[in-house]
Every structure is written in structure tokens, then in C-alpha cells.
Amino acid sequence: MSADLHQPSALQRERVAYRRSRARRSTLVAFLSTVVFAVAAWLALTSSPGWPRVRESFLDVDAALRALPGVLDGLWLNLRVLVVCEVLILLLGLGLAALRSLRGPVWFPLRALATGYVDLFRGLPLIICLYLVGFGLPGLRLTGVPTDPVVLGCVALVLVYSAYVSEVLRAGIESVHPSQRAAARSLGLTHGQAMRIVILPQAVRRVLPPLLNDFVALQKDCGLISVLGAVDAVRAAQIESARLYDFTPYVLAGLLFVAMAVPSARLADWAASRATRRRGGAP
Amino acid sequence: MTPVLQVRGLVRDYGGGAVLRGVDLDVAEHEVVALIGASGSGKSTLLRCVNLLEELDDGQVFLDGVDVSDPRADADAARRRMGIVFQSYNLFPHMSVLDNVTLAPRVVHGVERADAEERARDLLDRVGLGDRADAYPDQLSGGQQQRVAIVRALAYEPRLLLFDEITSALDPELVGEVLTLVRDLAAQGRTILMATHEMGFARQVADRVCFLADGVILESGPPEQVLGAPEHPRTQAFLRRVIAAGRL
Numbered sequence A: 001m002s003a004d005l006h007q008p009s010a011l012q013r014e015r016v017a018y019r020r021s022r023a024r025r026s027t028l029v030a031f032l033s034t035v036v037f038a039v040a041a042w043l044a045l046t047s048s049p050g051w052p053r054v055r056e057s058f059l060d061v062d063a064a065l066r067a068l069p070g071v072l073d074g075l076w077l078n079l080r081v082l083v084v085c086e087v088l089i090l091l092l093g094l095g096l097a098a099l100r101s102l103r104g105p106v107w108f109p110l111r112a113l114a115t116g117y118v119d120l121f122r123g124l125p126l127i128i129c130l131y132l133v134g135f136g137l138p139g140l141r142l143t144g145v146p147t148d149p150v151v152l153g154c155v156a157l158v159l160v161y162s163a164y165v166s167e168v169l170r171a172g173i174e175s176v177h178p179s180q181r182a183a184a185r186s187l188g189l190t191h192g193q194a195m196r197i198v199i200l201p202q203a204v205r206r207v208l209p210p211l212l213n214d215f216v217a218l219q220k221d222c223g224l225i226s227v228l229g230a231v232d233a234v235r236a237a238q239i240e241s242a243r244l245y246d247f248t249p250y251v252l253a254g255l256l257f258v259a260m261a262v263p264s265a266r267l268a269d270w271a272a273s274r275a276t277r278r279r280g281g282a283p
Numbered sequence B: 001m002t003p004v005l006q007v008r009g010l011v012r013d014y015g016g017g018a019v020l021r022g023v024d025l026d027v028a029e030h031e032v033v034a035l036i037g038a039s040g041s042g043k044s045t046l047l048r049c050v051n052l053l054e055e056l057d058d059g060q061v062f063l064d065g066v067d068v069s070d071p072r073a074d075a076d077a078a079r080r081r082m083g084i085v086f087q088s089y090n091l092f093p094h095m096s097v098l099d100n101v102t103l104a105p106r107v108v109h110g111v112e113r114a115d116a117e118e119r120a121r122d123l124l125d126r127v128g129l130g131d132r133a134d135a136y137p138d139q140l141s142g143g144q145q146q147r148v149a150i151v152r153a154l155a156y157e158p159r160l161l162l163f164d165e166i167t168s169a170l171d172p173e174l175v176g177e178v179l180t181l182v183r184d185l186a187a188q189g190r191t192i193l194m195a196t197h198e199m200g201f202a203r204q205v206a207d208r209v210c211f212l213a214d215g216v217i218l219e220s221g222p223p224e225q226v227l228g229a230p231e232h233p234r235t236q237a238f239l240r241r242v243i244a245a246g247r248l
Helices: A010-046 A051-058 A061-100 A105-123 A126-139 A149-175 A178-186 A191-228 A233-244 A248-277 B043-050 B075-079 B097-108 B113-126 B142-154 B172-187 B199-205 B223-228 B233-244
Strands: B005-013 B018-027 B032-036 B058-063 B082-085 B160-164 B192-195 B208-213 B216-221
Touching (some): A051 A248, A061 A149, A061 A191, A178 A191, A178 B082, A191 B097, A233 A248, B005 B043, B018 B058, B018 B192, B032 B199, B043 B160, B082 B142, B097 B113, B113 B142, B199 B223, B216 B233
Parallel strands (some): B032 B208
Antiparallel strands (some): B005 B018
């Protein structure tokens, strides 16, 4: 570097010192106010008349340890359901998005079908969909229809979430400039090839953050399959809770779900910031 | 001999006034034809119609004597025999330069990857971009991107090259490198139809200049005639404006 480094003037040194003192003051104020708030919240909580009872029935370490194996077993089921569902959701969502992106009157029936599907399953509350699929489908007594609550729960999750994911993907597809399609077609690529090789890779890169957001939402909604009787983390917590006569297993299950969501959330943040940095979509 | 490209009575109407109202145009083998005309005169639309990127509202486009505008014809097969270069390059941003260039040979023409890459590197070398084969489009200057776009269109040896104002989006100091490349292509005997604002360049390179106005070709002939001694008053008025703007 240059030999004669710039020597800050007295004015600049005084300004730097002032900025530093202000920064120190702000840090101190922030620290103190945080401590005061935490202490006040803790005192309010512990001095409430029901606190001893609540601590005993919601925050019992012994109960948590005894419930842990059962709840972890359940969580393992949630994790497997999550992975299987996510793959199926992406495939179905991609298919729906591709159908909705078709142009031309020939494709009207398929396009209308896909639109109807998305309208239906985006509007239908997940819990109702779970009941309809979980109790309605086996109620038909058709041969070949699964009766396992886990499988039926997965079907309901896939139906509802693929509608969401297809809309995210469609937004991505439509955000790719038409000139990219023109360039691909001009090289002689067919519609399908242009979609697969040129449009979709750019679209998916752009919508990765919202896709990961849906993934995090799915992660906890996997716990809803418990309403069909599948012994997942939520149902396991319910069973342990009844056995131990204590609510702590629910808190435990909740914390485990949060712990599972944190890595995905950080991954989503990272993907979002990366997408902003690289708008062009280069890998 | 049948011209490579024949356009007959081409009409394109976006609704609210036709952009093209019956264009007739021939481009013979090894011929370089420049399309000139004011902004909005339909030069780009004509090229996009020839490349079948837009539907015709009337008329026909023949490639090597075959009507490719017939809805029963295979438009993808016709596009495989033409290469178009766009004003804004339109490279695929998620692919390296090499992948951009080898995409059509590999996917459309069934060339083995190794062969396609060898040929692509050779072409890139010839346009002075041999060392940028692994770069991504956003790492290149506009002039470099446009040269890659030209190589991408050349990679599958099209019968006809279409250039749509390929220097209009470039900074003035980058125009030269792209025009030099086009001059080389013309010298190699390629068949080229190009829309351009570069009148001086059209005069040097083109075998024929066509003036497009009001949706038809008003005047057509050798460059020295159309640009030097235009007969039609509209051509004269257009060239006066161009000269006033310092573009000739």
C-alpha cells in the first residue's frame, strides 16, 4: 500500500471518538433494558398465583425425560412423512404449474382442471382435508384404497401443499422473461425442452426462498396427521401426557418441532440472501 | 436457384393497425440483406415472423422453397435451420458460455457432448472468446455476450442467419467488435438477413438494402443506390434524419 498513510486530522479524531462513545452508550442502554425486561417478565411469571401448578404440570424435567423416547419415536415418523411428502409435493406441484402455464385453446381442459384443483385445495382447510381423506376414503371400502392413517395423512398433506407449491412455481415460471423462451425456441428446442432446460432452472432459483418457507410450514403441519390416529410426535406426546398425568410432553414435542424448523429457517434465510445477491440466476 | 428465404405477402397485425402489410422479400444463398427503417417500422417483427416466433396473420414464408409458415409444417424443424441473434443477446444466464453454445447441437441435433464442445471452443476461439468458455453471461461485457450469442446461433450451421439490431444495446466502443465478426461471416459467404441502424455498416457489408416503412418494403436495391441515391421520398426523408443524427 501507499507509504504515506493518511493521518486523520484532529477534527476527524474527535469525531471518531464521539461516534465511539455514542455507540458504547447505545449498547449499554440496549443491554440494560433487555435485562430489566427479562427480570420483570420472569418475576411476573413466577409470582402469578398459578405458577407452581403450571411449572409442575408443564415444565417437569422428570416427566420430559420419561416422555422423550416415545416422543422421539413419533418425531422420527414425522421426519419420514416430511421427506416423502416433500418429494411428492414438488413433483405434483411442478406438474400443476406446468399445466397452468400451457398456452392455447387446445389445452383448456387440462388448464381448467389444474386451476380447479389449485382453487379447491388452496381454499380447503388442511384439517378438513385430513378428515375427508382420512375417514372418507377408507369409508368407501374400495379395494386398494389404503387404510393406514399415516398414508392417508400423507395424501391429504400432498393434496393441500402441492396446490400452494404449484402457485409458487408458476409465479417463478412467469417471472422468467419471454425473451428467454424465444431464444430457446429459436434454437429449435421444443416447448417441453425449452421449459425443462431453460425456463424451469431459472424459475426454481428465483422462488427458492418461498419454496423453503412452504417447506418449513409443512414440517410442523406434518404433526396434524395425528388427528387420524397416526402415532407421530404430537400423538405420542398426548399418550405420554395421559400416562404421566402431566402436560410436559406437549412442551417437549413443541420444542423438538421448533428445533427441527430452525435449520430449515436458516437455510431459507441463506437462500433468500443468495438469491438477492445473484439476481441473474447464475449458480 | 431457389432463394434460401422467400417472404410473400407477409401480414402481421397486433390489433389496432397492421405492423406488416404485405412484405415480399427474397434472400438468395450467400446474400447479405440489410433491413433499414425507422423504429417501429416492423423490422424486428419481420425477423421474428421469419423465425416463426410469431404467428403470421397472412402470407407465407418459404425456407429453401418449402412453406414453413404452413401450420401443418414442423415449425421446430424449420427453426433448427435458422439462427437468430437478438438485440438484447438473450443468453441463458444459468448456463456457462460453453453450455449456451452447445445446447442446440447437443439437445436438438444429437451431437455428442465432446464433439459439440470441441466445435464450440473452436468457434469461440475464432471470435476471440476462447478463454471465456467457462464464464457465465453476467461476467461478460455486452459486446462479448453478443459475440457468444452469434456463436450460439452459428453452432448448428444454420442455412440462414437473422440479426435483429444486434448492436443497438451495446455501448459505442463495443459496437466495432461485433460488426467485425458480422463482416467476417459475410465474407465467409453466409446467408444473412439483418435489421440494422448502422447505415455505414450496411453500405459496406450488405449486397442489398431494403427500406421498410408503412408495413411494406418501399425500396430495395444495392446499398449505393438505396443509401446513396434513394428514389422514394420516404427513403430520402428517413436518410436525411439519419444523417442529421450523425449515423451515416
